[in-house]
Amino acid sequence: MTSAVAISGSPSRESRSRRLLAHALARCAGAGLDTRLIDLCDLPADDLLGRTKSAAIADALAAVSAARIVIVGTPVYRASYSGMLKVFFDLFTMDALDGKVAIPIATGGGSAHQLVIDHALRPLLASVGAQVVATGIYATDAQFGADGPQDVVTQRIDRAVAEALGIADVAAVAAQPFRAASKG
Ligand SMILES: Cc1cc2nc3c(=O)[nH]c(=O)nc-3n(C[C@H](O)[C@H](O)[C@H](O)COP(=O)(O)O)c2cc1C
Secondary structure (H helix, E strand, O other): OOOOEEEOOOOOOOOOOHHHHHHHHHHHHHHHOEEEEEEEEHHOHHHHHOOOOOOHHHHHHHHHHHHHEEEEEEEEEEOOOOHHHHHHHHHOOOOOOOOEEEEEEEEEOOOOOOHHHHHHHHHHHOOOOEEEOOEEEEEEEHHHEEEEEEOHHHHHHHHHHHHHHHHHHHHHOOOOOOHHHHHH
């Protein structure tokens, strides 16, 4: 079955960006996809730094490898994505996300660094072969209330998921000749 995997780059399991990932995954599940959320903060630090390879990191990498849709969420740290997300992506080969569709999500303290979506997350995802949907999601901390993120934020996520579902099968088929060529 087609699957969607979300990668949380926040050190907190109660994080805002993680909440947005959970919303995106719920939408994917509603569309009939298998879903899974990977909390990078649960993985051993030595694995993330590439010094060791435990079953936990092998399992996380395999889940991403098997997914058709990859949703990446991160807090803005120092005007970019979190270091934890960076080291996780350093474990991938250049074609690791070939044929997959990616959705970029970030939250920040304010709006000053909202270009993290277009200037940091899109190039990161493209560097490993993913096709990134047109709609990226950026939310400030002020856009979260006691009941969760504002509707304007969840509506953007719904739109991004719809885009991903629309192109996921096409992206997978289109990548096949390139995958075959790189193996040959
Ligand atoms: C170490 C650190 C660096 C941060 N740097 C920025 C920043 O450069 N720009 C910004 O808008 N917010 C910054 N923030 C605020 C977080 O991005 C923001 O609170 C975010 O929503 C937290 O996401 P999370 O709840 O998913 O972890 C920083 C927070 C921390 C702890």
